[in-house]
Amino acid sequence: MAPSSLDIAAQRGDPRSTRPSVGQKARARKPWTTDRAGRARTLTMLQSAAGNAAVTRLLTKGAATGYGALGGKRELVEAPPATPTVAEATGERQGPETGRALIDEQREAVTVDARESEERIGASTAEGEDRIGEHFGGVREGLGTLLDRSEAEVRGFIDGRRNEATAASAQATASAQSLVDGTVAAAQGQGEAARQTIGAAVDGASTSLEGTVQGLTGQITGVVNRISLPDLPGVGRLRSLAAGLVNGAASTVSGGLAQVRSMLNSALQTGTRMVGALISQLGKAATSALAKSGAAIQRGVQAVANGLGRVATLVLGAVRRVVGTTILPAVNRLENRLVRNLGTARRQAVTAVRANRDESLRTLAATSTSAAATAPGAAALRGVTEGSREGNRGLLATFRERTGGILGSVFQALTAGAAQITAHVGGLLGQAQNAVAGTVGRIVAGFGQITAAVSEFAGSLLRSLTSAVGDVVGFVQGLIQDPARALTDYAGSALTAITGLPARLARNVLSGDFTVPSLGDLVGHFRPASGGPITKPRPPGGPITLPGLRLILLVLATFGAIIVYAFPQLMAVVTALVALGLTPLGALIVVGLAAILVLVALLLLLYLLWKLATSKPKPPDPEPVITHETAFTAPDGSPKSRGEVGVGEKVLFTGSASGAWTATAGTPASGTGDKFTWTAPDRAATATITLTVGAKSKSVDLKVVEPASITAHRNRTIPIGPGTAGAGMKLTFHYSPKHVSFGNVEAKEVSGPATNITGYFRKHFSDADLWHDSGDTFYPIKENNEDSAEDTASLTSPITPWEAGTFDWIIPNHFKTKTESGDGKKFTDVTQAFQMLDATGRVRIDKAGASVERSPSDP
Amino acid sequence: MTSVSVSLRAEPAELTMPERHTFRLSLDALNPGDRTVDPRLHRARLLVNGHESTAWSLAVGNGRRPPEWTALPPGERVTMTWSALAAALFPRPGTYDLVLTLDETETPAVRVVVRD
Structure with a gap:
């Protein structure tokens, strides 16, 4: 099975340990050297045998033909100085037929070897194509796996945050419900306690008052039996009148008791109603708070769900776009180019084999049969054939080495690239997850604040209820105490007056006065204290003494009652006013007065509208500037x-x-x-x-x-220390255009891979080592378009020996406004180029128009 | 001579090869003195199992930094986090001890275990 990109990353290991050393590379190139040496030897023999000086040029050309595409670099190998020929040395000769046969045999051998070499090159090419297909297939599969895994990771993360928000909302809702339930229960408990307090107060006052009044009434009645008058004419009638008077006084006191009882019951009912109204209002307020908090929590949950869905779509869409529109096409292009280059290399190798063959055949054809018939000539002919074979072997070896090496380098780069893509995508996902987790956390924390607000509100409700119920209880107790005390006082004064009645009657009779005072003159009239539900007229001498004013107040109260009847919601106002200490009548008066004021205001408004409608048109508006x-x-x-x-x-x-x-x-x-x-x-x-x-x-x-470009100003150089290769500088970025201000903008550099890695850096560092990790942090731009953050560009390398080399960072720069969230928008690329200039270790860094250059001997 | 207190934070301390993208490495510097100093943090070196990391040196020695990076007031701290170093620091599964050095200061080793 082909490895995925992630597997490739895992198997990559440290590229430094797998990269061939300079010595290994030199040994790998050895076939070229061997090839050239063999050709030189053959050349010498042929020069001696056939005297063909052109062979040198032809063979060296054939050996190197067309390998520029594979990176080969031909070196012309000169033949060693001429030496005496074999034929000259031995003087041996054979017949012309034998020579012809030998030439034909060598021609056949050269032709067959060339054909076989072409087949081997073809086979090697096919093997290379298989390797390309396998590796690139693996990369594509790996990208697919990366997408799947990214999607699974994002979905899993999103589900987790959604569940977290849902659980938090359920907990917050339950807490709010519990708080409201507890508040209502506590309120009902307070109400019940208040009702009991009011009832007990009324019962106690009623019982106490009844006993007191009954005792006083009994004493008043007993006065009749104790009246002792002289037995004079008319006195019987007087006694009878006096008895009636006393009984009338007793009846008045008893009637007052009934009156006060009625008032107490009324007070009890009023207090109970007021407490009930208060609890009802509290219940409504608590229920409303619960509904509002529940709605807020649900909005939060919905916001989380919607936001998470959008984040998932955006993140996965971005990853898919990057992979589908950038990475995958680039991989496919690279694969196609590699296959094309491999085909080109094959064609060039085949061309070289054929040139080698043709050259050898021309050499054989140019050899005379007589020369071939000699032993030295025959040996030279065989040498031509062997030379051709060696040349083909060399070509094949070179082809395999170069194509294999290039493919290996490409695969290695591909592996490193896959690892970087994985890391980059992972980084993006991580950033998105961090942002989402933070947002969800804030929303979930908001749930807690909502619950806390409900708790605080419930507590304030309870405190208000406690205070209001206390006021109600006090109000009812006041209602109870005043009439009870008035009745007790009245009964006591009646008893005193009645007790003095016999002596007063006796004095009148003795003085010839047989009249009996009226009951009103004797004990007065019982009038309970004012306030509360007692609606009897106030006693004369009270604060309200103007009948006209009383009438006005009565009209106001009636009007207020009508208004409350028409708008029952205003009953809550009446209840509140009563809770504040007003009598129901007073509350109705206030409502009536307020309604009249509102009516007057409405009439005034209508009048103004009428005046406005009938006023003359205003002059036309002037043109604004x-x-x-x-x-x-x-x-x-x-x-x-x-x-x-x-x-x-x-x-x-x-x-x-x-x-x-x-x-x-x-x-x-x-x-x-x-x-x-x-x-x-x-x-x-x-x-x-x-x-x-x-x-x-x-x-x-x-x-x-928007910001469009960046230029850098070098603030100072950074000392590295003698003996170390490196350079460094501190920079300040200036953002253009400068005819506007970017004082409300932030900018950041985005991490990415190194490119143009050559020489020293290619040899000693992996792609991962040279990866640009910027920290991906936004920093604010100042009003004058200078960056608020200072930039550092530096490089130090302890690795020797030094040699020339380069690598670049093409750094995408993003901007966003200070109030904006997210990753902003790319507006420019800044190139940061690193160079080791030569073997002295001199280093140069260029960035956004600024540069620094330093030798190891510098500070 | 370093007059700031530096510390190294690696999260998570245990991860698998596919999870390397979640790795975060943070440098934290505190000025315990009574005057503003330049901690010269760009010179901090990271030793991974005793070998200096080139990736870290490039990361810490390049890029934009807040003003506190070069002028750290008394009692203040500055923190920088990098999130794309794992591929270079942990090329294969294994146990890695990370030590930060700055002048004569050396932080205690932070161990990171990377599984297959």
């Missing part, structure tokens, strides 16, 4: 009234008159008044701000500009 001023000063000195602003810039608009403001982009979208403070949108746009005064409008167009 708008001026505006940015909060920030542009770095290039452009005026604050400029027509272009940076994203997120604040602008104060001032109108010539108060009116309605609207903005087609930015915030707020509307406003009123003669001034309008507006913030530019987060992205480039053209915003139209309009002031409408009456029927006239005036508009201003503002172009909103």
